[in-house]
Amino acid sequence: MDGRRYDLDALRGSAMLLGIVLHAAIPFVPYWEEGDAGGGFLYALFEYIHLWRMPLFFLLSGFFTAMLWRRRGLRALLHHRARRIALPLVVLYVPVIVLVVFGFAVGYGLAGMEEDAVDTADYSDPNATPQPVEQKAADDSGDPGDEFSWAHMWFLWHLSWLVIAFGFMARVVTWIGSQAGRGPPEWLITIAMWSLPAVSLIPFSFMVEEVMGPDTSDGFVPAGPVIALYATFFFFGVLAHRADATTMPIDRFGRWWALHLPISLVVYLLLLGGAVPTGWTDPLEVFLAWLVSLAAIGLFRRCIAAPAFAVRWLSDAAYWMYLLHLPIVVALQGVVVALGLPAIPGFLATVAVTVTMLVPSYHYLVRYTPLGRLLNGARTRDGDIRLRASISVSRSER
Numbered sequence: 001m002d003g004r005r006y007d008l009d010a011l012r013g014s015a016m017l018l019g020i021v022l023h024a025a026i027p028f029v030p031y032w033e034e035g036d037a038g039g040g041f042l043y044a045l046f047e048y049i050h051l052w053r054m055p056l057f058f059l060l061s062g063f064f065t066a067m068l069w070r071r072r073g074l075r076a077l078l079h080h081r082a083r084r085i086a087l088p089l090v091v092l093y094v095p096v097i098v099l100v101v102f103g104f105a106v107g108y109g110l111a112g113m114e115e116d117a118v119d120t121a122d123y124s125d126p127n128a129t130p131q132p133v134e135q136k137a138a139d140d141s142g143d144p145g146d147e148f149s150w151a152h153m154w155f156l157w158h159l160s161w162l163v164i165a166f167g168f169m170a171r172v173v174t175w176i177g178s179q180a181g182r183g184p185p186e187w188l189i190t191i192a193m194w195s196l197p198a199v200s201l202i203p204f205s206f207m208v209e210e211v212m213g214p215d216t217s218d219g220f221v222p223a224g225p226v227i228a229l230y231a232t233f234f235f236f237g238v239l240a241h242r243a244d245a246t247t248m249p250i251d252r253f254g255r256w257w258a259l260h261l262p263i264s265l266v267v268y269l270l271l272l273g274g275a276v277p278t279g280w281t282d283p284l285e286v287f288l289a290w291l292v293s294l295a296a297i298g299l300f301r302r303c304i305a306a307p308a309f310a311v312r313w314l315s316d317a318a319y320w321m322y323l324l325h326l327p328i329v330v331a332l333q334g335v336v337v338a339l340g341l342p343a344i345p346g347f348l349a350t351v352a353v354t355v356t357m358l359v360p361s362y363h364y365l366v367r368y369t370p371l372g373r374l375l376n377g378a379r380t381r382d383g384d385i386r387l388r389a390s391i392s393v394s395r396s397e398r
Contacts, residue, residue, distance in 0.1 A: 254298020
């Protein structure tokens with residue numbers, strides 16, 4: 001086969017698809033009623049996923065960035081990332097934003113609410129009511145003076161900057177290596193890599209939003225602490241890749257995932273219940289982001305190591321599904337309100353219907369079209385048949 005990391009491909013796709021779960025758990029159109037304890041559960045689910053999902057995504061992005069650099073060179077890497085990240089962001093930004101605005105209009109309309117009069121509620125309290133926009137704006141401490149928003153596509157903008165930073169650093173390291181006659185010693189790379197979890201606490205200490213986990217920075221100018229935090233995960237992933245496939249540190253991550261994941265839940269519940277002294281909340285939230293990220297890598301390596309066409313397909317489809325899910329989610333939340341469904345059944349229905357709509361839309365409308373080429377490169381039906389056969393032969397030979 002082509003040396004593709006099916007476990008990490010599946011994990012990266014899963015991290016993107018968890019965005020559907022996360023956003024469905026946040027009632028942009030408030031859809032639980034007073035006394036519905038399901039609202040509190042959904043908020044807890046949202047915060048747990050939010051703690052580690054995007055840090056994990058940036059870690060994996062760093063690993064794949066280093067992999068592509070070593071296989072194809074820096075010029076090919078930058079060209080690839082421009083075509084797969086920057087170009088889709090530029091081309092699809094306006095259509096996606098228009099759909100998001102339309103989705104909100106439909107959602108609020110079906111819910112019988114004025115979109116310009118209310119905003120999201122305090123979802124940690126299932127008895128909360130929508131908050132006036134003026135008060136919400138006064139309480140928010142987002143990017144000052146930055147009215148532009150990438151919406152849920154902000155991560156592509158951050159990733160573009162981190163790839164550019166990687167390009168500069170790769171040139172510097174390559175030049176130093178050419179002057180010294182060799183690259184950095186293995187021990188120095190290892191020390192640098194494992195120092196990053198501790199370093200990540202510095203930018204995290206500047207987070208200001210009340211929600212657990214990283215702040216959201218969706219403006220044109222990324223918030224310094226936010227992109228610095230994601231940079232620690234991204235370059236950790238970069239340093240976890242090695243030229244020799246037999247010495248990949250990432251293959252040793254998460255070996256104790258069956259222990260670490262339950263520990264993460266216990267620590268999270270302590271944080272959620274306010275049982276942790278104030279001075280320990282930031283270190284424990286950072287600890288959870290790293291612990292779950294590394295444990296997830298170990299879990300997927302254990303469960304999805306062999307080649308599988310479904311994994312390849314999921315990795316491609318996840319990109320499209322994430323980009324298009326938000327307008328569907330917020331419109332469906334309006335349907336849930338109109339039908340009077342409780343929080344958890346409404347949440348499950350929103351996720352199920354969203355996925356049911358997006359999966360066939362990718363297969364029939366995107367995968368073999370110019371839009372699919374924009375997102376994932378050329379895909380053909382004949383190529384998929386050959387890939388299935390190749391993977392089948394590979395699996396039978398194992």
